Amino acid sequence: MQSSQGSTLPARPTAPAVQAHELTKTYPGDVTALSGMSLTVEAGTVFGLLGPNGAGKSTTVKILTTLARPDSGTAVVAGHDALSHPDRVRRAIGVVSQKSGADPMATGRENLQLQGRLYGLRGAELNRRVDELLERFDLAGAGKRQVKGYSGGMQRRLDVALGLVHRPEVLFLDEPTTGLDPEARTAMWDEIARLAGDEGLTILLTTHYLEEADRLAERIAIVDRGRVVVEGTPDALKGELRGDAVHLELRAPTQDTGPLEAALAGLPGVHEVLIDGRRISVRAEDGASAVPALLATLERAGAAVAAATVARPSLDDVYLRYAGRRFSEAEAAHDAPHAEFATAGGAR
Numbered sequence: 001m002q003s004s005q006g007s008t009l010p011a012r013p014t015a016p017a018v019q020a021h022e023l024t025k026t027y028p029g030d031v032t033a034l035s036g037m038s039l040t041v042e043a044g045t046v047f048g049l050l051g052p053n054g055a056g057k058s059t060t061v062k063i064l065t066t067l068a069r070p071d072s073g074t075a076v077v078a079g080h081d082a083l084s085h086p087d088r089v090r091r092a093i094g095v096v097s098q099k100s101g102a103d104p105m106a107t108g109r110e111n112l113q114l115q116g117r118l119y120g121l122r123g124a125e126l127n128r129r130v131d132e133l134l135e136r137f138d139l140a141g142a143g144k145r146q147v148k149g150y151s152g153g154m155q156r157r158l159d160v161a162l163g164l165v166h167r168p169e170v171l172f173l174d175e176p177t178t179g180l181d182p183e184a185r186t187a188m189w190d191e192i193a194r195l196a197g198d199e200g201l202t203i204l205l206t207t208h209y210l211e212e213a214d215r216l217a218e219r220i221a222i223v224d225r226g227r228v229v230v231e232g233t234p235d236a237l238k239g240e241l242r243g244d245a246v247h248l249e250l251r252a253p254t255q256d257t258g259p260l261e262a263a264l265a266g267l268p269g270v271h272e273v274l275i276d277g278r279r280i281s282v283r284a285e286d287g288a289s290a291v292p293a294l295l296a297t298l299e300r301a302g303a304a305v306a307a308a309t310v311a312r313p314s315l316d317d318v319y320l321r322y323a324g325r326r327f328s329e330a331e332a333a334h335d336a337p338h339a340e341f342a343t344a345g346g347a348r
């Protein structure tokens, strides 16, 4: 962009806070973690990277936060190239990783003070910031207690506070509510929503909870097998799916899916038939009125139905449409080798 003086000015207020382009990463053992991951996060927004375990979310975050290098591709964070200027990126970001970085033997206050010192805060300024964060994260009463005595929710809130000590421009939250009970999860959601409203902080969060992404993120990128399969606002993604989602469960898996699929797809107002063993998903313009015809067609084909549900499209349906499999299936498919890797491979 040319200014009136003729020099080139960076378009600061509108520059994206995070831009990743075509990142690839293969781990030893030929495990492809990223296969062309691209995403753009606008400044001052909450962006959700949503995908099942093993989709490549953590690897993306590790690259964007300079903890790993991609095999190829580019990453710019807070205006700095993450590959050539990792030090600048580190100063501009806060990171809350899946595993807590807090020292369990130290108090919450001591943890925050140490973190502040690492970022050059001292004296009254440091104390003010620590008090402010303890207050803000509802830890003021627990500030003098050792972290090992904190509940899961308190520890997670401290983790987020630690990531914010130096007032970063961009905050990365890797699975912020994994392992929390429902009450602590809701409290954390409120906290994140509040943070997003303050000081124009940009938040990139990864999650495998559909509801979390739906609730917190202004934009969502659905990740499957190391790349983004679709991206948009939660409402736009759900709105793209016409009509209702009808899920049918058969008493026994069907073998001959081809003709059955064709018969179901031929019914008026029925689209996008997907048969997977005992489970059949279809999109229907009016779910409730399509069910009798669906049941009759299945009965004629000799497929006994155990259950039928009609629902408004959810992000799970969006995932099914774009990734071609259910979220829970993708998780299950990854979990067996993943568990093996977790014990055999050590730290990730």
Ligand SMILES: Nc1ncnc2c1ncn2[C@@H]1O[C@H](COP(=O)(O)OP(=O)(O)OP(=O)(O)O)[C@@H](O)[C@H]1O
Pocket (backbone or CB within 6 Å): 027, 028, 029, 031, 032, 033, 051, 052, 053, 054, 055, 056, 057, 058, 059, 060, 208, 338, 341, 345, 347, 348
């Ligand atoms: N250090 C490593 N060495 C080998 N393979 C790895 C390593 N880290 C991740 N992987 C593999 O790379 C793929 C992507 O993993 P990644 O952790 O980025 O996914 P994820 O979507 O964040 O999942 P999770 O929520 O389980 O962390 C997976 O198949 C994973 O098993």
